[in-house]
Amino acid sequence: MGEFVTVLTDDHGVATIRLDRAPVNALNEQVWGEFGEAAAQCTEDADIRAVVLWGGPKVFAAGADIKYMKEVSYQEFFASGGGLQRAFEALARIPKVVIAAINGYALGGGCEWALTADFRYAADNAQLGQPEILLGIIPGAGGTQRLTRLVGVAKAKEIVYSGRFYSAEEARELGLVDCVHPADEVYDRAVETARQYAKGPYALRMAKKAIDEGIEMDLDSALRLETTLFTATFATEDARIGMQSFVDSGPGKAEFKQN
Ligand code: HXC
Secondary structure, three states: OOOOEEEEEOOOOEEEEEEOOOOOOOEOHHHHHHHHHHHHHHHHOOOOOEEEEEOOOOOOEOOEOHHHHOOOOHHHHHHHOOHHHHHHHHHHOOOOEEEEEEOOEEEOHHHHHHHOOOEEEEEOOOEEEOHHHHHOOOOOOOOOOHHHHHHOHHHHHHHHHHOOOEEHHHHHHHOOOOEEEOOOOHHHHHHHHHHHHHOOOOHHHHHHHHHHHHOOOOHHHHHHHHHHHHHHHOOOHHHHHHHHHHHHHOOOOOOOOOO
């Protein structure tokens, strides 16, 4: 349990990684350390089967703490070895379905935090963007890379070069968010969907690995990775359960054990 980042798991195996650092959930060194711990917990705890990222009902995260960053020298950033990048990498590698529920601002590092999730559900009052350029810097925790892989080169360039804020609806049109919900419903909708995934088979982990790691490779290597992971699913009990259930009862009725 961190001071700013907590992990709370419900009875359905859905953990919420909640950021709470008033007034705008700005990310400082302590926050990224706590993100790393939360990522490790969600990865290792077998009772956690899906994850929701949430900054609370007002703001998702307004980015790295500018008042802190302003004082940090090049040498200090270099020596710190990319703490936020490492924490986001750990979040992105959680081998379970992760959904970001975005209320209010998701800017800079806040938008990049959302980019570590598989899906982004935005409140109708959400505003997303990568405004680093307005500070004379560039995104440094996935905003030039995860964003580009998600929305494509031209749209990522527009978002990063302009530094402008995008409404939830604009972000949906860009492909940056997957769906838009009323602000007081978005968290519940994300949890609801996460609970469905929490009932899914162990194969979901293999699918996430195949897609996320495959996209980093040339096509031949990625297809070999897919074959390896496809074959590996046959070693799971869930594959037996899923196929037997189809034969006995038709599609979509299997009750998986996630092993
Ligand atoms: C530190 C911040 C902050 C931030 C807001 N505040 N954003 N402090 N870091 N990122 C502080 C303000 O200084 C102010 O403090 C209080 O929060 C409320 O902010 P206001 O500006 O008064 O509120 P509002 O008018 O509602 O505007 C909210 C806002 C705006 C749209 C979020 O504050 C804003 O544009 N913030 C900066 C967003 C940004 O540029 N993010 C990218 C950061 S760079 P006081 O003390 O005056 O009340 C980044 C790089 C990541 O993320 C890569 C790292 C490796």
